Amino acid sequence: MKIHGPNQTNFNPYKNHIQKQQEYKKDSNKLDQLEISNQAKKLQENSQPSAERSKYVQDIKKAVESGEYQVNPEKAAQKMIAFWSKHR
Secondary structure (H helix, E strand, C coil), rough: CCCCHHHHCCCCCCCHHHHHHHHHHHHHHHCCCCCCCCCHHHHHHHCCCCCHHHHHHHHHHHCCCHCCCCHHHHHHHHHHHHHHHHHC
């Protein structure tokens, strides 16, 4: 017995879904891009530490590595108290 209705033999209800998947795959092959404005580049340059600051940090690192760096506990405590007093 043959039934002839609105569904034809070459009708594929998943065809649209398959086409959408293929379009999505084409779109997903695009590479992400990042553009940094000139103003942002200038801000990055300004955020670089000065030569004096870099030398100071390197001196501290050397002192810590050699075991010569001494911490003043009173000064450290005062700075912590001052910091937390501001952020209450």
